[in-house]
Amino acid sequence: MRVQETRADQDIVREGDRPSHCCLLLDGFACRYKFTQTGRRQIFAFHTPGDIPDILTLHLKTMDHSLGTITSCTLAFIAHDHLRDLLRRHPRLTDVFWRDTLIDAAIFREWMLGIGRRSAKTRIAHLFCEMVTRLTAVDLVDGNRSPLPITQTELGDALGLSTVHVNRTLQELRGDALLEWEGGVLTVLDWAGLKQVGEFDPSYLHLDPTHFDR
Amino acid sequence: MRVQETRADQDIVREGDRPSHCCLLLDGFACRYKFTQTGRRQIFAFHTPGDIPDILTLHLKTMDHSLGTITSCTLAFIAHDHLRDLLRRHPRLTDVFWRDTLIDAAIFREWMLGIGRRSAKTRIAHLFCEMVTRLTAVDLVDGNRSPLPITQTELGDALGLSTVHVNRTLQELRGDALLEWEGGVLTVLDWAGLKQVGEFDPSYLHLDPTHFDR
DNA sequence: CGGCAGCTTGAAAGAGTTCAATCCGTGTGG
DNA sequence: CCACACGGATTGAACTCTTTCAAGCTGCCG
Numbered sequence: 001m002r003v004q005e006t007r008a009d010q011d012i013v014r015e016g017d018r019p020s021h022c023c024l025l026l027d028g029f030a031c032r033y034k035f036t037q038t039g040r041r042q043i044f045a046f047h048t049p050g051d052i053p054d055i056l057t058l059h060l061k062t063m064d065h066s067l068g069t070i071t072s073c074t075l076a077f078i079a080h081d082h083l084r085d086l087l088r089r090h091p092r093l094t095d096v097f098w099r100d101t102l103i104d105a106a107i108f109r110e111w112m113l114g115i116g117r118r119s120a121k122t123r124i125a126h127l128f129c130e131m132v133t134r135l136t137a138v139d140l141v142d143g144n145r146s147p148l149p150i151t152q153t154e155l156g157d158a159l160g161l162s163t164v165h166v167n168r169t170l171q172e173l174r175g176d177a178l179l180e181w182e183g184g185v186l187t188v189l190d191w192a193g194l195k196q197v198g199e200f201d202p203s204y205l206h207l208d209p210t211h212f213d214r
Numbered sequence: 215m216r217v218q219e220t221r222a223d224q225d226i227v228r229e230g231d232r233p234s235h236c237c238l239l240l241d242g243f244a245c246r247y248k249f250t251q252t253g254r255r256q257i258f259a260f261h262t263p264g265d266i267p268d269i270l271t272l273h274l275k276t277m278d279h280s281l282g283t284i285t286s287c288t289l290a291f292i293a294h295d296h297l298r299d300l301l302r303r304h305p306r307l308t309d310v311f312w313r314d315t316l317i318d319a320a321i322f323r324e325w326m327l328g329i330g331r332r333s334a335k336t337r338i339a340h341l342f343c344e345m346v347t348r349l350t351a352v353d354l355v356d357g358n359r360s361p362l363p364i365t366q367t368e369l370g371d372a373l374g375l376s377t378v379h380v381n382r383t384l385q386e387l388r389g390d391a392l393l394e395w396e397g398g399v400l401t402v403l404d405w406a407g408l409k410q411v412g413e414f415d416p417s418y419l420h421l422d423p424t425h426f427d428r
Numbered sequence: 429c430g431g432c433a434g435c436t437t438g439a440a441a442g443a444g445t446t447c448a449a450t451c452c453g454t455g456t457g458g
Numbered sequence: 459c460c461a462c463a464c465g466g467a468t469t470g471a472a473c474t475c476t477t478t479c480a481a482g483c484t485g486c487c488g
Contacts, residue, residue: 034323037413040331044323056320059313064320064418091305098312099273105319106270106278109248109258112322116329116374117254120476151434160330162477167436199251204278334444365466376445381468383444 002077011068012054012075019057021077025049028073029149033157034065043158044108046070046131046150050138055097058083071149106204115160118199120169123159125198128179128186133202144191149184173197216291225282226268226289233271235291239263242287243363247371248279257372258322260284260345260364264352269311272297285363320418329374332413334383337373339412342393342400347416358405363398387411 003026006012013019015034030047044065047053053067058080087094107130114123132146140147156166173179178194180187188194217240220226227233229248244261258279261267267281272294301308321344328337346360354361370380387393392408394401402408 032323034327036327036331042327042330044326056316059309059316060320060420062417062420064420065323088305091302091308094305094308094312095273098308098315101312101319102270102273102315105315105322106274108319108322108326109246109279112258112326112329113248113250113256115326116256117250153434163434164436164478165476168476171436203276206274206276206278366468367466377466378446378468379444385468 004075006069006073006075008069008072011066013063013067015063015066017063018061021079022052022054022057022083024076024078025051025053026074026076029070030067030073031070032065032067041157043154048135048138055101103206110204120161120165121172122197122199124169125173125194126200127159129195129198129200132188133205137207144188146186147184148186218289220283220287220289222283222286225280227277227281229277229280231277232275235293236266236268236271236297238290238292239265239267240288240290243284244281244287245284246279246281255371257368262349262352269315317420324418334375334379335386336411336413338383339408340414341373343409343412343414346402347419351421358402360400361398362400
């Protein structure tokens, strides 16, 4: 494993690349995204420490989207060959990684549902609920305060909204005393209320261990 | 394997179910979808013969969305236990199925990009290009005529659009002499033009065998 | 102190939705 | 053989959520 520090807003892997390594995110926030031919960006996923955002390169040679840092990050690069060797020796591990990519896809579906069918307010509230839930799972949440070091533009790019509208909708959420968000820290003031506005049901994250197959 | 005929518009597996079998689609069209709490539907995927739309139940015990038929279908149900046994005996097969679910996810991402960032016209054209490409891969396309037995409402539910708007946008596409679509058959009159309007680049489908890892 | 990224605001424009009918082809029962 | 029901396609008009454009504002860093 090669460990490396990276500045914020740097691409780690780009659309079209054919990487020979996967990257384990040790510290920081990253995202996956792609541009429209007309230059509009959609963010597909936010990644947090512990994730291997490009594990898919193990089976899909050419990247069909990009992976970039949001904050400065610590990354560990692992050669595909080593990873394959590991999985061959421990088939159970294959299932774990496969399952992880399936949850990844479940999150994509939930975002799709939001972008396609939910209002801006619901979408934003939902994403906040998801991030807090996921960050809780990796023990990064302190009480009702959760790191969320992304910009309003990035939030818009993830939710299919303009920055302006994100900004105004955020004001509503704050006005409803549901949350505060400044300095990259999200403070949830009313979890029940936020969940309700966001129509949030965490089942799709498959965090409950009783959902495991074995 | 238990083979079974199913009528159109029937659920095969429902959100919340904990299936013990996977279903191989032998004939017909199916889709995966989920409802918003306010009753709005988002279709996540269209499935064609040869697909195993619920292979994910092998690793995610509880369904977080539903799978239903669009047309009448022929399905083959395979017990998880049998499938697991098969995969244990042929580890190479695990990689094939895993890869397949990764392509599934790549399609989700592309749809997300469309719903979030592309116009209605581009979205519809893009979906048509995708379906024709995928149906060509399973040899269901005859010249420029491709089966596409879905309703305008279903198309809207897949693209995050209202039926009314789908209808009007379809008229534009027809008016531009790009396609015809009636009786469940899509006829592409101008492939190059449709690709351009749809900003379609099939890379994300990972069909090119040179993209395979081994 | 200037510069820059990110946040905020106002006003106008627009893409897409909603509501409410109408139309059309097909299958069904009398 | 015709009336009727029904799912799906189509149309018109009003409405609204979200975008776009165009400035300001703010805090931080060199």
